[in-house]
Amino acid sequence: MRGLTWDHPRGYGPLDELTRLDLAGENPYGDVPEPIEWDRQPLEGFESEPIAKLCETYDVLVIDHPGLGTAVDALVPMEELFAPEELARLRAGTVGRTWESYHLEGRQWALPLDAATQVAVARPGVEAPATWPEVAEFARGTRMALCLGGPHAFLMYCALCSGDFLDENAGVRALALMAELLALAEREVSLRNPIGVLDAMATGGPDYCPLVYGYVTYPLTFSDAPAWPGHAPGSVLGGTGLAVSRRRVGRIGASVRAHLRRLMSEPVQATLFPATGGQPAARSVWQARGAAGFYRGTGATMEAAWIRPRFPGYIALQDRSSALLRDGLLGRDPARDLFKNLREEWRHA
Secondary structure, eight states, rough: EEEEEEHHHHHHHHEEEHHHHHHHHHOTTTSSOOOOOOEEEEEHHHHHOOHHHHTTTOSSEOGGGGGGTTTGGGGGOOGGOOOOHHHHHHHHHHOTHHHHHHHTEEOOOOOEEEHHHEEEEEEETTTOOOOOHHHHHHHHOOOBOOOTTTTTHHHHHHHTTTTTTTTTTHOOOHHHHHHHHHHHHHHHHHHHHHHHHHHHHHHTOOSSSEEEEOOSSSEEEOOOOOOOOOOOOOOOOOEHHHHEEESSSSHHHHHHHHHHHHSSSHHIIIIIIHTTOOOOOBBBHHHOOOHHHHHHHHHHHHHHOOOOOSSSSHHHHHHHHHHHEEEETTTTOOHHHHHHHHHHHHTOO
């Protein structure tokens, strides 16, 4: 069997370890009929490569939920692999809205494997502000970066709008703040993707980023995303799900089920994942008493995170919207004009 994940230790570490244990014939997490040979794709491919195209080559895929709209014909709904009782049990064990993010058109198209959302991050010893007005003031005396590479300019904007990104008042307020922060930020780092921003911060770069997808593997201090006064933290749900291609499921269905059950099991999620650089979607890990600082510090944001649209064509629209916002912010376009340009981009969506 062939599988595809993404090229970061969080994406491949737990999967590679399970395969190693399978090949060694000594897997304490349970046996499977045959191992999966996992390939990797870069983060940019994970965020934008069409899932249906990847299903032509791979049997099991680690996917991003916004791409589901054009993929359902190429995937096997989980209702064809598992009984309703088992799906209900699996759902109860996942954190926040991760399960819901893979539910579309009345079917469950993937199982939440990994959980992430945008949160604040600082170098150790730097105390992050709790509200967006405080961030604007804090940035004047701190080495700060934003995260605007790839789709992330649009995703930061959506987080600032709490998902209501076509509302003019919310949109103009968000864009005005982004422009103010970008003028104070380290520009080169701010144009990177989350891995690039966190790599820079972990190696002597900026001291603080107010909104970036959290990665438990970095020696940095993660905390809940800033909030507008009187509101919950705004954030856009990320993470990954386990999906199954239709291409050979009739021949390998039993083996696929065994792999998915094992990957979603409590021992793998709560023990193997943290030990090998993973960031599990298990509710028990995020809510455990004495949980690691990363989970304890960002749990409220995870619970409140917004699910992106998943209609056909959303991924391309997300990329265009992000480029439009990034170019407008760099060009110092007025916030209201930039909002109108974004609304026009979405007029037919």
